[in-house]
Amino acid sequence: MTGQATGRTTGQAIKSIVLETRLSGALLLLFLIILWEVLPRSGIIYARYFPAFSTVMGALLEGIRSGEILKQTAISIYRAFCGYFLAIIIGVTLGTLTGTIRWVSDLLDITVELLRPMPSVALVPIAILLFGTSNSYNISIITFGCTWPIFVNTFEGTRSVDTQWIDTARIYGATRFDLLRKVVVPAALPYIVSGLRVSLATSIIIVTVTEMLASFKGLGFFIMDTYNGYRIPQMYSGIITIGLVGYGLNWLFMKAEGRLMAWHKGWMAKSV
Amino acid sequence: MPGPTLLRAEQLRRTYIRGESEIAACANITFSVNKGEFVCIVGPSGCGKTTMLKCMCHLLKPTAGKVFVNEKEIDRPPKEMILIFQDYSRSLFPWRTVLKNVLFVLEKKRLSRKERLDIARSALSAVYLSGFENHYPWELSGGMQQRVAIARGIAFNPDILLMDEPFASVDAQTRSDLEDAILEIWSKFSQTILLVTHDIEEAIYLADRVLVLSGRPSEIREEIQIDLERPRNQLTTKEDKRFIEYRHHIYTLIREEGQKCEIAGI
Numbered sequence: 001m002t003g004q005a006t007g008r009t010t011g012q013a014i015k016s017i018v019l020e021t022r023l024s025g026a027l028l029l030l031f032l033i034i035l036w037e038v039l040p041r042s043g044i045i046y047a048r049y050f051p052a053f054s055t056v057m058g059a060l061l062e063g064i065r066s067g068e069i070l071k072q073t074a075i076s077i078y079r080a081f082c083g084y085f086l087a088i089i090i091g092v093t094l095g096t097l098t099g100t101i102r103w104v105s106d107l108l109d110i111t112v113e114l115l116r117p118m119p120s121v122a123l124v125p126i127a128i129l130l131f132g133t134s135n136s137y138n139i140s141i142i143t144f145g146c147t148w149p150i151f152v153n154t155f156e157g158t159r160s161v162d163t164q165w166i167d168t169a170r171i172y173g174a175t176r177f178d179l180l181r182k183v184v185v186p187a188a189l190p191y192i193v194s195g196l197r198v199s200l201a202t203s204i205i206i207v208t209v210t211e212m213l214a215s216f217k218g219l220g221f222f223i224m225d226t227y228n229g230y231r232i233p234q235m236y237s238g239i240i241t242i243g244l245v246g247y248g249l250n251w252l253f254m255k256a257e258g259r260l261m262a263w264h265k266g267w268m269a270k271s272v
Numbered sequence: 273m274p275g276p277t278l279l280r281a282e283q284l285r286r287t288y289i290r291g292e293s294e295i296a297a298c299a300n301i302t303f304s305v306n307k308g309e310f311v312c313i314v315g316p317s318g319c320g321k322t323t324m325l326k327c328m329c330h331l332l333k334p335t336a337g338k339v340f341v342n343e344k345e346i347d348r349p350p351k352e353m354i355l356i357f358q359d360y361s362r363s364l365f366p367w368r369t370v371l372k373n374v375l376f377v378l379e380k381k382r383l384s385r386k387e388r389l390d391i392a393r394s395a396l397s398a399v400y401l402s403g404f405e406n407h408y409p410w411e412l413s414g415g416m417q418q419r420v421a422i423a424r425g426i427a428f429n430p431d432i433l434l435m436d437e438p439f440a441s442v443d444a445q446t447r448s449d450l451e452d453a454i455l456e457i458w459s460k461f462s463q464t465i466l467l468v469t470h471d472i473e474e475a476i477y478l479a480d481r482v483l484v485l486s487g488r489p490s491e492i493r494e495e496i497q498i499d500l501e502r503p504r505n506q507l508t509t510k511e512d513k514r515f516i517e518y519r520h521h522i523y524t525l526i527r528e529e530g531q532k533c534e535i536a537g538i
């Protein structure tokens with residue numbers, strides 16, 4: 001036993017550190033960044049269209065210092081948030097009503113099934129006709145696109161609530177509204193949350209696309225504007241920023257989900 | 273000695289539609305429970321016990337017949353009566369801690385925050401679960417979960433507690449512990465309890481009176497007064513000559529009912 005333990009070579013030790021910790025991920029990222037630095041510099045790829053990492057970072061820092069990137073980011077996040085927020089209200093409300101009331105589901109079924117597969121960006125012309133290039137244009141399309149995942153998951157979740165939970169609450173005098181608030185929605189929350197996660201990513205996609213197509217502010221606009229102005233490093237800094245925004249929002253979401261849904265993880269693990 | 277009638281079922285009948293045919297789960301159930309009594313109903317599995325209890329609480333509408341609580345006919349789940357299910361895992365709320373599961377039943381009552389907490393805590397301590405307030409139900413064993421469900425029931429302070437095979441999903445040792453726990457609660461809180469079970473010994477051990485159900489569609493086949501001293505004891509009570517006679521008698525009744533069902537092809 002001891003012979004084996006002491007007999008481990010340094011090579012094996014390094015291998016186990018790299019593979020058994022999260023170091024491997026960081027190393028891969030580092031490697032990709034080095035490639036990104038070296039390939040354009042060595043002329044293997046064309047640096048004008050694909051500037052080195054340090055060049056892009058320089059543009060990013062300059063954009064942050066001058067406040068331009070931050071301003072555009074704030075606008076995009078604001079639009080995404082407004083659309084997302086409206087989608088939550090509409091999606092959860094409609095999903096809950098559809099999942100719990102038979103006639104509402106009969107009423108909405110066909111209309112929903114027709115609207116749902118529609119790519120939200122196909123609505124861009126309509127939204128421009130209605131709202132011009134104001135924030136409402138971006139927000140309305142984000143709301144449209146983000147509502148469906150939330151709606152569908154809320155519907156599924158509220159429809160499949162165990163009837164014994166409902167019976168239990170009824171025995172203890174719950175009114176219909178109590179049932180919704182204290183049983184149906186909490187029980188459906190794991191479903192609702194997975195809809196929310198999908199929609200969060202969708203909101204970032206749609207805000208970017210709508211800004212690229214017809215806006216004069218926001219990160220999507222910034223990316224297209226720098227592209228048209230041939231400010232390539234700046235263009236890359238905009239793309240990097242939108243990626244970081246998506247990453248950061250998802251990270252926040254997972255943190256919040258981990259806290260709120262801890263019961264669900266534990267419960268699922270126990271009830272297999 | 274028996275108190276006033278608290279619960280009365282009159283010719284209760286409930287049928288289910290399955291495809292073309294109509295199946296009667298309970299046919300014609302009439303009985304009453306007096307204040308302070310511990311009544312057990314025994315019947316074979318599938319004879320309509322759960323259906324009957326759900327009708328009594330108005331979770332299901334009876335096809336015919338009436339239920340009276342304190343001589344008032346009920347038309348909605350009555351505040352004076354609660355039902356504890358067999359399957360605790362599907363009646364406790366997994367998103368609420370043990371304490372909050374108990375608090376759930378107090379949220380409709382006009383009480384201060386402190387009163388609610390006091391009631392919930394003392395209900396939990398009555399089932400020996402003090403110290404588990406902040407656990408989630410699924411972190412506890414099956415027996416402990418059923419204790420939480422019982423604590424929730426007594427915290428609500430109903431006049432009568434209905435229990436649907438409450439100890440059928442736990443192991444034998446836990447089961448006798450829970451039987452003694454419910455007896456303790458029954459005498460400590462002067463509760464009235466109607467407990468349904470398929471276990472003959474459990475029924476005799478707990479009850480003042482045992483009602484034997486016939487096979488489906490069920491009716492009350494016979495009513496047996498249990499004259500065994502209290503407090504009861506898992507060993508000596510079950511060794512008592514009278515206990516063995518009761519068991520013999522009820523077992524024979526239920527066997528007959530089982531054979532009738534087989535002959536009728538149910």
Ligand SMILES: Nc1ncnc2c1ncn2[C@@H]1O[C@H](COP(=O)(O)OP(=O)(O)O)[C@@H](O)[C@H]1O
Nearest residue numbers: 288289290297316317318319320321322323324
């Ligand atoms: N929702 C239902 N639809 C149709 N049949 C049912 C339904 N619930 C119960 N039954 C039938 O009614 C009978 C009695 O069921 P139940 O009351 O659960 O019996 P027990 O609790 O005594 O086991 C069973 O034969 C069952 O198949």
Ligand SMILES: [Mg+2]
Nearest residue numbers: 321322436437
């Ligand atoms: Mg049953």
